[in-house]
Amino acid sequence: MYYSFEVPFYKRFSDKKFYYNSKGETVGAIQRFYQSSFQKLSTVLIDGLFLHISSEDTQGESKVVAEHHHYTLRHKWDVHYNQKTFLLEDKTKVKSHPIFHFHYNDKEYVITKKFANKFIHIQESDSNQLAAEWKFLNFKLPRKARIEIMSQDLDIHLVMCVFLILVSIY
Numbered sequence: 001m002y003y004s005f006e007v008p009f010y011k012r013f014s015d016k017k018f019y020y021n022s023k024g025e026t027v028g029a030i031q032r033f034y035q036s037s038f039q040k041l042s043t044v045l046i047d048g049l050f051l052h053i054s055s056e057d058t059q060g061e062s063k064v065v066a067e068h069h070h071y072t073l074r075h076k077w078d079v080h081y082n083q084k085t086f087l088l089e090d091k092t093k094v095k096s097h098p099i100f101h102f103h104y105n106d107k108e109y110v111i112t113k114k115f116a117n118k119f120i121h122i123q124e125s126d127s128n129q130l131a132a133e134w135k136f137l138n139f140k141l142p143r144k145a146r147i148e149i150m151s152q153d154l155d156i157h158l159v160m161c162v163f164l165i166l167v168s169i170y
Contacts, residue, residue: 001021001022001148001149002021002022002146002147002148003019003020003021003022003027003146003147003148003149003156003160004019004020004022004144004145004146004147005017005019005020005144005145005146005147005160006142006143006144006145007136007142007143007144007145007167009141009142009143011168012032012043012044013031013032014031014032014033014034015031016029016030016031017029017030017031019147019156019160026058027057027058027156028055028056028057028058028063028156028157028160029055029056030053030054030055030056030160030161030164031053031054032051032052032053032168033052033053033054034050034052035050035052035067049070050068050070051066051068051075051077051165051168051169052065052066052067052068053065053066053161053164053165053168054066054161055157055158055160055161056157057157063081063155063157063158064079064080064081064155064157064158064160064161065079065080066078066079066080066088066161066162066165067080074089074090074091074092075089075090075169076088076089076090077089077165079102079104079158079161079162081155081157081158086102086103086104086105087102087103088100088101088102088103088162088165089101089102089103090169092170095170096115097112097113097114097115098111098112098113098166098169098170099111099112100112100162100165100166101125102122102162104153104154104158105153107124107125107126107153108124108125108126109122109123109124109125109131110122110123110124110125111123111162111163111166113166113170118135118136118137118139119133119134119135119136120133120134120163120166120167121133121134122151122154122159122162124151129150129151130150131149131150131151131153131154132147132148132149132150132151132154132159132163133147133148133150134146134147134163134167135147135148145163147159147160147163
């Protein structure tokens with residue numbers, strides 16, 4: 001199934017951004033949040049310092065919350081989904097080729113984006129099978145993206161949260 005999303009221009013956005021299914025119906029909303037006014041002020045000074053993302057369904061019920069580990073050498077997030085916590089970690093060595101590892105339900109997924117490429121891929125690390133794909137439809141503003149989920153294990157709310165973290169950092 002395909003989903004569409006308009007990527008926020010401002011990385012420090014805090015208002016809700018909606019995503020839609022292939023029929024144009026709203027599926028959910030995603031937003032960046034701050035746990036304190038200190039975090040909001042710090043993010044103005046140092047971009048990407050506190051990156052917390054929450055995703056909700058159309059009824060306003062929280063589905064996914066990703067909380068940034070504040071003082072680690074590399075970026076890490078606790079992703080809370082279905083009363084469980086999963087780890088998303090940044091393994092990037094070269095900023096033009098970001099790599100994330102997502103530990104979810106006893107599987108490890110690798111999330112990659114290549115330089116000047118319009119695709120972001122989520123692949124299972126064991127089988128290298130493509131689980132989800134984010135495609136930028138254009139690079140001019142407003143940037144639009146199409147999301148396709150191939151794996152039955154992944155949910156659109158979870159995928160949107162993980163993709164938006166990568167897009168906001170790199």
